[in-house]
Amino acid sequence: MPIAKTDAFGRADVALAAQFKALAHPARLAILRTLAERSTCICGDLVEVLPLAQATVSQHLRALKEAGLIQGETDGPRSCYCLNADTLRTMHKAVEALFGDVDCSCGCCG
Amino acid sequence: MPIAKTDAFGRADVALAAQFKALAHPARLAILRTLAERSTCICGDLVEVLPLAQATVSQHLRALKEAGLIQGETDGPRSCYCLNADTLRTMHKAVEALFGDVDCSCGCCG
């Protein structure tokens, strides 16, 4: 990416794109699903579930946290992550707005 | 990404992640919104709307097409792209399943 062009797009779209980017990896989807199933989770469990090294899982967790999809604190040797309901609801609405009533009637495409 | 680890994840998640990846850029979000507004579109219009070179827009269109989010044909000097309603509906359901009823009650996180 030569030269970040994000300035040229609206802030809302840049933010939304960043959130979608956080969903754009199967490991992170798996993390989110795991967090959704249990209402509490620690990183250690995830390392066992995912086919990835501990450092990589931690990195994915950070990505999710920076995107605001999860929240959590780590108290010494134990960390507690959980979903960020606010962000997820916001994303849900954004998807609704984008895909809500798709209906292509142009007839010119296959 | 040293060594693609996608084999280690379920096919469904790999596919879903790829679709989210297609949404993970403000230019592609803008393209989708533009396609949603008009029911028909050609690439030329997009080049004027987006702050990007023609080659880059074409590249983004290809990404969207490969992810199955849009469909279209290009007949010589004119191309017609439109949304792929099927894929968008599928994604909508996937989001529903992921975020449908988020409710963190673990009480351990801020």
Next chain:
DNA sequence: TTGTATTATCGTAAATTTACGATATACGAT
């Protein structure tokens, strides 16, 4: 047939992502 206009592709450079091992950090137990 020769342009003309529009879109796709190629080649390439810079930036980012993904993955890991190694190391640091922080808490609880002994």
Next chain:
DNA sequence: ATCGTATATCGTAAATTTACGATAATACAA
């Protein structure tokens, strides 16, 4: 105070993404 465990961060290599200019390719018009 030290050890053990669990998580985060650092450094780094390979792969991918993004962006562009230059170049092809395709259909229509003259």
